[in-house]
Amino acid sequence: MHPLELSAHLIDNGVSDTPPNRITEELSELADGVALIESFSHVVVVDSGDGLVVFDTSGAKSGPAVVESMRSWTDAPVHTIVYTHGHADHVGGSRSFAADAERRGDPSPQVLGHERLNVRLDRYAYTNGYNQTINMRQFGGAAKASAQLIDRTFVPRGTLRAGVTYDDELSQTIGGVDFVHRHCMGETDDHTWTWIPQHKMISAGDQFIWNFPNCGNPQKVQRYPLEWAESLRAMAAQGAELFVPAHGLPIAGADRIKTCLDTVAETLETLVAQVVDAMNSGATLNDIVHSVSVPAETLELPYLRPMYDEPEFVIRNIWRLYGGWYDGNPARLKPPSDAAIGAEIANLVGGVEHLIERATELSAAGDHRLSCQLIEFAVAAEPELHAVHEARSAIYTARRGAETSLMAKGIYKSAHADSQHALTGEAQKVKMVLSIGED
Ligand SMILES: [Zn+2]
Numbered sequence: 001m002h003p004l005e006l007s008a009h010l011i012d013n014g015v016s017d018t019p020p021n022r023i024t025e026e027l028s029e030l031a032d033g034v035a036l037i038e039s040f041s042h043v044v045v046v047d048s049g050d051g052l053v054v055f056d057t058s059g060a061k062s063g064p065a066v067v068e069s070m071r072s073w074t075d076a077p078v079h080t081i082v083y084t085h086g087h088a089d090h091v092g093g094s095r096s097f098a099a100d101a102e103r104r105g106d107p108s109p110q111v112l113g114h115e116r117l118n119v120r121l122d123r124y125a126y127t128n129g130y131n132q133t134i135n136m137r138q139f140g141g142a143a144k145a146s147a148q149l150i151d152r153t154f155v156p157r158g159t160l161r162a163g164v165t166y167d168d169e170l171s172q173t174i175g176g177v178d179f180v181h182r183h184c185m186g187e188t189d190d191h192t193w194t195w196i197p198q199h200k201m202i203s204a205g206d207q208f209i210w211n212f213p214n215c216g217n218p219q220k221v222q223r224y225p226l227e228w229a230e231s232l233r234a235m236a237a238q239g240a241e242l243f244v245p246a247h248g249l250p251i252a253g254a255d256r257i258k259t260c261l262d263t264v265a266e267t268l269e270t271l272v273a274q275v276v277d278a279m280n281s282g283a284t285l286n287d288i289v290h291s292v293s294v295p296a297e298t299l300e301l302p303y304l305r306p307m308y309d310e311p312e313f314v315i316r317n318i319w320r321l322y323g324g325w326y327d328g329n330p331a332r333l334k335p336p337s338d339a340a341i342g343a344e345i346a347n348l349v350g351g352v353e354h355l356i357e358r359a360t361e362l363s364a365a366g367d368h369r370l371s372c373q374l375i376e377f378a379v380a381a382e383p384e385l386h387a388v389h390e391a392r393s394a395i396y397t398a399r400r401g402a403e404t405s406l407m408a409k410g411i412y413k414s415a416h417a418d419s420q421h422a423l424t425g426e427a428q429k430v431k432m433v434l435s436i437g438e439d
Contacts, residue, residue: 002028003038003249004030004252007249007250007251007252008256010303011251014301016302016305020303021211021247022038023040025062027070029073031201031242033046033047033049034199034244035070039059039066040062041059041087041089042246043066046196046201049175049176050174052076052078052079053174054080054081054097055082055203056090056246057090057091057094057097059088059089059090059093060092060095067097077101077109078097078100078106080109082112082179082192083113083192084191084192084205085114085120085187085191086120086121086124087187087188088154091155091160095158095159095160098158112166113162113190115166115190118162120190121155121161125154125155131154134219134220135154137219137410137411138219138406138407138410138411141409141413142417168182169181169183177198177199178197178198180194181193182195182234184227184230184231184234185224185227185231186206186213187213187228188223193231195238201243202244203244204246205245206245206246206247208243208248208260209246209248210245210247210302210303211303211307212307212405213225213268213314214309215309216309216310216311216313216315216316217313218313219407222321224321225272225318228268229265229266229272232261232264232268233261233262236257236258240257241253248303263298264304267298268314270294271294271311271314271318275288276318278292285327289316294311306404306405307406308406309405339381342378342380343380345381346377352382355375359372359374359395360391360395363399364398372395372396384422386423390423393419393420393423400413
């Protein structure tokens with residue numbers, strides 16, 4: 001189905017009967033001279049009449065396929081690549097675009113991004129092993145990244161850096177088409193959304209992903225929920241007829257676009273207001289996590305389902321943004337080691353076997369939060385014990401089955417893999433799950 005038809009079906013009927021994030025590498029024309037290649041992430045191509053303006057380059061793996069799709073549509077050279085932000089799934093495919101230009105004898109494309117984008121790429125190089133590890137956990141459920149992977153660079157060698165940068169807003173005319181690039185914060189601090197008046201079109205990057213916003217990611221740097229909402233309000237006010245995000249489906253029709261953007265903005269604004277109100281009234285982080293939530297009907301909207309990130313993680317992220325790391329529980333200001341807590345609790349209950357037994361019972365009863373806490377006491381007390389890892393492995397498999405978000409599922413799967421490794425001495429074979437979301 002054409003992506004615009006599919007998005008209209010999902011939004012207008014409020015259903016989720018077809019996944020909105022498709023990784024087909026196929027190109028669809030969205031308007032005269034505008035095409036979308038659905039990948040991880042997508043590539044949006046605008047024919048300016050004087051070369052192509054390309055929004056994002058997809059990841060390193062999908063780069064060659066998206067270039068091939070683009071070349072099946074047009075023979076025009078690439079004039080400019082606009083990075084919506086510096087995540088690897090948006091910049092990693094740039095070397096395939098550079099290779100395409102070289103093969104054809106075209107000049108190298110100009111690469112544009114916000115001024116913080118290259119700073120981000122430098123940070124990824126500085127924290128390479130950490131990023132490999134967390135991505136293997138998030139997308140693959142691995143206990144840890146292999147040494148071989150850590151040796152590789154997270155952002156692949158040959159990735160083009162932004163050669164043209166801007167701070168707040170930049171207007172360009174390329175060929176016969178105007179582009180107004182605007183900086184915003186949200187998923188990242190280096191985001192660009194672009195207004196293209198001739199097509200009444202917005203390129204939105206990851207500010208809209210057809211999932212609950214990636215605004216709480218437990219393993220990654222700070223996200224900015226209120227600034228995120230602000231950018232969605234600005235996009236909603238633009239009167240766009242065509243809205244193209246970097247994941248999920250493009251959306252056509254001014255009313256439909258405005259409704260979706262305002263709904264996501266309002267969801268984030270309400271969540272921030274509830275958390276900050278509670279912080280202002282002296283609540284602890286634990287109070288807030290267990291009292292603030294997003295209405296279930298909101299989470300059923302086809303573009304707000306918590307399949308990638310989830311509200312509980314966003315709440316913690318809001319706390320981190322406006323507060324400190326101290327969560328309000330004085331025992332956790334300067335806590336004992338996990339091993340000391342585990343040993344003490346095991347001793348109090350008369351042996352680690354009681355912890356294993358109770359954790360297993362709680363898991364069977366569906367109280368996964370308490371079950372996981374008890375089995376972590378047990379494994380901290382007796383990290384070598386076979387029975388602990390047998391129970392722990394099963395407990396995290398059950399917990400993973402009860403979760404919706406890829407981020408929670410990935411972390412629980414990695415805990416399972418970790419115990420399997422302790423049992424068998426063999427590292428689990430990991431298949432990276434890249435069906436939804438982004439890095
Ligand atoms: Zn992305």
